[in-house]
Amino acid sequence: xxxYDYLSLLQGAAVTVSLSLVGIIIxxxxxxxxxxxxxxxxxxxxxxxxxxxxxxxxxPLVTLALLVFFALPNVGVxxxxxxxxxxxxxxxxxxxxxxxxxxxxNDFPRTQLDAATAVGMTPGLAFRRIVFPQIWxxxxxxxxxxxxxxxxxxxxxxxxxxxxxxxxxxxxxAQTYEPLPPFLTATALYFLxxxxxxxxxxxxxxxxxxxxxxx
Amino acid sequence: xxxxxxxxxxxxxxxLGGFANxxxxxxxxxxxxxxxxxxxxxALMSHRRAVRxxxxxxxxxxRCIPFLLLAYIVYYALPSLGIRLxxxxxxxxxxxxxxxxxxxxxxxGAWASLPREHIDxxxxxxxxGLKLYRRIVLPPIVLACVxxxxxQIIQIIKDSAFLTIIAVPELTHEASAIQSMYxxxxxxxxxxxxxxxxxxRLVELAVAAVEHRARARR
Numbered sequence: 084x085x086x087y088d089y090l091s092l093l094q095g096a097a098v099t100v101s102l103s104l105v106g107i108i109i110x111x112x113x114x115x116x117x118x119x120x121x122x123x124x125x126x127x128x129x130x131x132x133x134x135x136x137x138x139x140x141x142x143p144l145v146t147l148a149l150l151v152f153f154a155l156p157n158v159g160v161x162x163x164x165x166x167x168x169x170x171x172x173x174x175x176x177x178x179x180x181x182x183x184x185x186x187x188x189n190d191f192p193r194t195q196l197d198a199a200t201a202v203g204m205t206p207g208l209a210f211r212r213i214v215f216p217q218i219w220x221x222x223x224x225x226x227x228x229x230x231x232x233x234x235x236x237x238x239x240x241x242x243x244x245x246x247x248x249x250x251x252x253x254x255x256x257a258q259t260y261e262p263l264p265p266f267l268t269a270t271a272l273y274f275l276x277x278x279x280x281x282x283x284x285x286x287x288x289x290x291x292x293x294x295x296x297x298x
Numbered sequence: 299x300x301x302x303x304x305x306x307x308x309x310x311x312x313x314l315g316g317f318a319n320x321x322x323x324x325x326x327x328x329x330x331x332x333x334x335x336x337x338x339x340x341a342l343m344s345h346r347r348a349v350r351x352x353x354x355x356x357x358x359x360x361r362c363i364p365f366l367l368l369a370y371i372v373y374y375a376l377p378s379l380g381i382r383l384x385x386x387x388x389x390x391x392x393x394x395x396x397x398x399x400x401x402x403x404x405x406x407g408a409w410a411s412l413p414r415e416h417i418d419x420x421x422x423x424x425x426x427g428l429k430l431y432r433r434i435v436l437p438p439i440v441l442a443c444v445x446x447x448x449x450q451i452i453q454i455i456k457d458s459a460f461l462t463i464i465a466v467p468e469l470t471h472e473a474s475a476i477q478s479m480y481x482x483x484x485x486x487x488x489x490x491x492x493x494x495x496x497x498x499r500l501v502e503l504a505v506a507a508v509e510h511r512a513r514a515r516r
Binding site: 140 | 359375378456469470484495
């Protein structure tokens, strides 16, 4: 492997990380919105969300990426590979994040909400001041776990023509006829990316522990 | 739109053939991965470091890499070590190796929380070695893990879609083939998604049924 090959793997890593981050930045709050729709039992919406989550959790990211990339232009919405990858990653991760948020919301003690109403808080204010500060800490490990799963399913976006870490490694292997070195380098890169997320989670927990005395 | 679905319907044999391959791959991978995982779990729980360390390294290594990368390693890198597999077998091997690591970790977790008295009672009744593991340790931990194992089986079904990239004729691959031949992307992939959903629902129902029976046993 030449220096150029290492560089193209690093480029692939930048693609994997940036597309995953965009998916996370949109998918985590979107998951919360979906979970809130179910939690507050908004009539038709709650059932639609339940159906969405059930289907999306069963859909492989490869199949979803192909569907988004090929079917959207077919119904008159032209889409490039990068937006198609972001849309499919976000649709996928939002479904899983919805379930994580929902579990935290379902476990939330009703008595606290009653207390908030009793002191005259509106539902919105009670959510901002009482519910959210508690549920995000409970959901953090689950959300970070889902982020690492997202990184591991991200090579699926190669089917719409995006060169991520895995795709870059395959290309180098095909050119040099020595697939093992690029694959091992790719493995090391994924390890570092996943480690980065887990470390970030730990440092947030340590920070919370210092500030509030609990994580 | 209905015209698109009519085209997919006309080629339903192809789609269902892919679906059958997805089911077969998932079933074989689940059975083999579970068997391999119960062996790895013994190594993970071993008191000897020389046994435990390589098993731990394998499990942690698999949990760090994407499934597709392992599939590529099995498919492209094994031939340079003199092992040549066709794409179907390579795909199955990758599914087994990858998911065995996750399942071993699930079993280890359940085993670690198995009450010591349970094993002591087995020893008192004269069970030892492999027989103790097979008859006393394994049944309760497998039953305890049923819901998590169900999720892992769903993961296997979804991982199998990656195998389209190494040209294994599974469900996504056949949907792709139909769409590229007749340009019916919406109908082809929506049909595939519906079949994946159906299969995953079946797994969830099976898990609920097994859990129900497990609860009756307790």
